[in-house]
Amino acid sequence: MSKLRSAPTLEDVARMAGVSTATVSRCLNSPDRVVKATRQRVLSAVDTLGYTPNFAAQVMAAKRTFTIGAIIPTMENAIFARGLQAFQEELHQRGYTLLVSSSAYKPDLEEEQIRTLVARGADGLLLIGHDRDPKIYEYLDRRKIPVLVAWSYLPDAQVPSIGFDNRAAMFELTNRVIGLGHKRIGMISGISAGNDRARLRVEGVRDAVAQNELAVSDLRIIETPYEIENGAAAFSNLMSKGTRPTAVLCGNDVLAVGAIRRAQEMGLRVPQDVSITGFDDIELARIATPALTTVHVPHRDMGRKAALELVGMVEKTADGTALRLPTTIVERQSLGRPAKP
Amino acid sequence: MSKLRSAPTLEDVARMAGVSTATVSRCLNSPDRVVKATRQRVLSAVDTLGYTPNFAAQVMAAKRTFTIGAIIPTMENAIFARGLQAFQEELHQRGYTLLVSSSAYKPDLEEEQIRTLVARGADGLLLIGHDRDPKIYEYLDRRKIPVLVAWSYLPDAQVPSIGFDNRAAMFELTNRVIGLGHKRIGMISGISAGNDRARLRVEGVRDAVAQNELAVSDLRIIETPYEIENGAAAFSNLMSKGTRPTAVLCGNDVLAVGAIRRAQEMGLRVPQDVSITGFDDIELARIATPALTTVHVPHRDMGRKAALELVGMVEKTADGTALRLPTTIVERQSLGRPAKP
Incomplete structure (x- = not known):
């Protein structure tokens, strides 16, 4: 052990408890939101290491809800399901919980859902595609809510996107x-x-x-x-x-x-x-x-990368870089040569 | 006009603006969460009628977030999509916004999502099926969060259910x-x-x-x-x-x-x-x-009826009555007589 007697950090607690640093923060700031077994493991690590949370870290953690919102156009036919599942799995790894709304492709409904997710304290939002009333982007900008768009890569758009062309x-x-x-x-x-x-x-x-x-x-x-x-x-x-x-x-x-x-x-x-x-x-x-x-x-890859980038934007370790993912043509049986005329 | 000079009520405002009373409450208590055009219509009706919200109504309205949470086991293959869509449509009619989480059939994840939705202020929760750790029901009971179960009708269960046998x-x-x-x-x-x-x-x-x-x-x-x-x-x-x-x-x-x-x-x-x-x-x-x-x-019927009952439970006009919906066998082509041995 080379790290003799230096004060234990949040990372040390996380490592000993086998959880993310976000989970440790959450245990200390909103213990109510953590499953009992996890809470006990973390508190026992805090105890063993003699960890004292520093004030700045507490304030930072308290400002977060560890909740990410996503609004998809529909849940029917599972068009967005696989991408969203990967998005959620990656968020979960980082200690965030996903709340989803489905707008039925209606701009008014999407706007209401965006306002609800912000009012309910979402730390960041994932939206599908770029087309929407500019005043929504202004509203989110005023509220300083990080927003990432998926399913459509447009490098020059107002908000960053992770998607395909x-x-x-x-x-x-x-x-x-x-x-x-x-x-x-x-x-x-x-x-x-x-x-x-x-x-x-x-x-x-x-x-x-x-x-x-x-x-x-x-x-x-x-x-x-x-x-x-x-x-x-x-x-x-x-x-x-x-x-x-x-x-x-x-x-x-x-x-x-x-x-x-x-x-x-x-x-x-x-x-x-x-x-x-x-x-x-x-x-x-x-x-x-x-x-x-x-x-x-590339549903899963897109979902995972979107989660990484959005969490980075929330935690101010990433600035929201647009990313283009490749698509491929899958040849099955429904396309052939035209019949001779 | 028989109702001469009596003070205008919340209902009068709602009628004149062509919106639900929930929307009027929301305009007065969290105007930020209402789309501009609706807000203007409501405020103009308030103005025209000379409506003054009474204190009790304000307090009641302020205690609500008009947000309902639902946790489904999965978004994949759209197993729950049609029922949830009907659930959301009916909620929307009544002025509530739906936030959904998907637990990947994992009890720990579901528990975390329940705590998140409660921490984020959900007025009520829809859960799928009855099997879960009793301490979750105790937690929700302590927090006085109305809970309704769907997709499984069990008349003697701890919480009311709208579903099928x-x-x-x-x-x-x-x-x-x-x-x-x-x-x-x-x-x-x-x-x-x-x-x-x-x-x-x-x-x-x-x-x-x-x-x-x-x-x-x-x-x-x-x-x-x-x-x-x-x-x-x-x-x-x-x-x-x-x-x-x-x-x-x-x-x-x-x-x-x-x-x-x-x-x-x-x-x-x-x-x-x-x-x-x-x-x-x-x-x-x-x-x-x-x-x-x-x-x-009966996905759509179940979703719609669950929304009506849960909103009733939140607004204390319903006490959560279990309801059994019928299922039917749909005969298509995958079932026939066995081959002669």
Whole structure:
């Protein structure tokens, strides 16, 4: 033992008790919020080491609630579940508890939930995507609440983001589709107003159509909320008017699963008669028959890195650096060459 | 106008502004938490009517945060999503905001989340199922936090519940399976320790096996966490040892989807070679091929009624009455008669 007789630190207590320093702080400042067994272990370590918390550390700890808020657009279809689970696991490691709200893609509701989480003392917030009323960012800035955006990487946005390039990802997938010989493309997009992820995915499709010099009039786009039934209805719509597309790109896996179901009800084989692709690579994509060719989003990696960065912002050890994560195309069975005309 | 010159009430303001009385209270007590447009409408009604909040009402309102907490076991596979969405919609109607935590089926984590939600001022809590350390109920009782349990109806439990009878529902489904001629039954259950829903579903299967005088030794049960991969692994296990079951009852749809996938990988036709059933009737059940025969849980109805009861408990207009909702068997394509031996 080289560290002879120096005063024991918070870190020493944490190490001896086998917990994070946040947990030690919490035991000392709000013992009520710590499970009994943990509290006893920490207090016994405090006792053994003769630790005396210093005043500055106490004040700092007391100002924190060790609560992080996240607002996701929906809990349905588990679109955000895997990323959020990883986010929570990493937060838990660092001694923070996650509280989640779901806004049903409604800006008013999201605003109310942001105000509630701030009023309830959240130390920091995770939000999905960038599009929202600027006065919300002003409000959070005034309150000095660290905010991180996930699921959409935009380096020049007002708040830092950890996510992926929705436009580039959809551009790459559309290029792949066009490369197989498809010329008449349909797209079933989510509602793009107030949703930068949806908007940028549409832009990605448009970019690829333009770059491959396809007729823009051959690109038909329908916007509809992200629900299976809506994907089915939009697919019917695309197939019933004018020349049928040979490939239908969907804004996410949920819409794609609806499109596949309707194709089968219409007696169309996927991908022999029509190709259908998704976006996100959630569980549904593998369960669909045929399994979906889709854009794989690094859900767990994104969730974990977002937690690390946001905790760093709360603890003032990180300044909120935007980070772009890669996406990949997962080839399964729903995309093929177009039928010979 | 018969109500001449009587002092305007909170209700009058709410009516004129077209909002709930909770929203009026909130505007007066924490204006910061109300969206600007609503606040202006309420304040203009206060002004027009010349309303003066009475002191008692102010104190009452100030004691509330209009925040309800819910802790669900998982966000994955959207098992709880539809019920929770309905729960939130109904809360929103009544002026309350929902904050959700997900415990990953871990009792320690759930306890930490309960303490966090209470520390953050939740007016009431929704919990899933009854099984937990009695000291948690004591803690909530001491803090006078109204608690309602959903997804499991137990009339004699310590706290009121709005849910369904897991045991009776599984008993009914098992009877249906046995009625088709199945004698060798396998079951893939969730982990039953600390999970009354899982435990009672197993009991329901046992009840039906006993009542139909099948050999209990022909009932084989595997417990595994609710994940698709685990359902697949458990199915392999059931089919590889001893005499194969002709029907496999799964503790939920997620396990059943895993079992179907593995059956197909093993070259077994469902239901010609083996029948597989689920429980919950989430979206996955319809997307699976073949679509799952399963127990339909009234998710939306349960969520809505739980919100009404819990708000009533918070506002002291309801005393928390247990309510049993019916389940039904949904017949799709995954259950058939056993093959001739």
